[in-house]
Amino acid sequence: AQSVAQPEDQVNVAEGNPLTVKCTYSVSGNPYLFWYVQYPNRGLQFLLKYITGDNLVKGSYGFEAEFNKSQTSFHLKKPSALVSDSALYFCAVRDSASKIIFGSGTRLSIRP
Amino acid sequence: EAGVAQSPRYKIIEKRQSVAFWCNPISGHATLYWYQQILGQGPKLLIQFQNNGVVDDSQLPKDRFSAERLKGVDSTLKIQPAKLEDSAVYLCASSVAGAVISETQYFGPGTRLLVL
Numbered sequence: 001a002q003s004v005a006q007p008e009d010q011v012n013v014a015e016g017n018p019l020t021v022k023c024t025y026s027v028s029g030n031p032y033l034f035w036y037v038q039y040p041n042r043g044l045q046f047l048l049k050y051i052t053g054d055n056l057v058k059g060s061y062g063f064e065a066e067f068n069k070s071q072t073s074f075h076l077k078k079p080s081a082l083v084s085d086s087a088l089y090f091c092a093v094r095d096s097a098s099k100i101i102f103g104s105g106t107r108l109s110i111r112p
Numbered sequence: 113e114a115g116v117a118q119s120p121r122y123k124i125i126e127k128r129q130s131v132a133f134w135c136n137p138i139s140g141h142a143t144l145y146w147y148q149q150i151l152g153q154g155p156k157l158l159i160q161f162q163n164n165g166v167v168d169d170s171q172l173p174k175d176r177f178s179a180e181r182l183k184g185v186d187s188t189l190k191i192q193p194a195k196l197e198d199s200a201v202y203l204c205a206s207s208v209a210g211a212v213i214s215e216t217q218y219f220g221p222g223t224r225l226l227v228l
C-alpha cells in the first residue's frame with residue numbers, strides 16, 4: 001500500500017538560512033510526488049511536482065525538491081528562508097494505480 | 113482566472129443536524145475533488161468526479177455523506193446526520209482533466225465545520 005511520511009511536525013529556521021522539509025514515501029509503481037503549502041485559513045497551494053526526468057525540481061517562491069529513488073525521499077528545500085515562508089507544508093504521492101495521499105504536514109516557522 | 117470557490121467558509125451545527133457545502137471549480141476543469149482535513153492531519157480524499165460521474169468514492173462514509181455534481185460544473189457535499197468526528201475542514205479542488213496522474217489540483221479556501 002502506498003504511504004507518505006513527514007517525520008517532523010515542526011521545523012524552525014532563522015531567516016536567511018537554508019531550510020529543508022523532509023518527506024519519504026512508499027509506492028508500488030513509479031511515484032508522482034507533490035508539495036503543497038497551506039497558509040492560515042487558506043486552501044492548499046501547489047508548489048512543485050516530480051513526474052520523471054531531472055531529480056531536482058524547481059517550483060514556486062524559490063523552492064526546490066530533490067527526488068531520491070534509493071532513499072525514497074522527496075525533501076523540500078530553499079537556499080535562503082523568508083519569514084513569509086512560515087506555513088504548513090504537505091507532501092503528497094500517488095502512483096498509476098491509486099489516488100493521491102497527503103502526508104500529515106510540517107509546520108515551518110521562520111524567525112526574523 | 114478565478115480560483116475554486118467554496119461556501120460557506122464556516123459552519124457550526126449540533127450533532128445529528130444536516131449540513132451542505134457548495135463548490136464551484138475553476139472554469140473548464142472537468143475533475144472535481146472533495147477532501148476532508150481533520151486538524152493535525154493531511155487532506156483525505158472523499159470523492160472524485162469526472163464531469164458529472166463519480167470516479168472514486170471509496171473513502172466516502174456513504175451512510176451519512178453524499179455528494180453530487182449534476183451538470184458537471186459545481187458540486188454539493190452533504191452530511192446527514194452529522195457526528196462530532198465530522199468536525200474538519202472540507203476542501204474542494206479541481207483539475208483540468210483528472211485522467212493524467214501527474215496533474216496539478218487547485219484547491220479552494222475550504223469550509224471549516226464544527227459539530228457540537
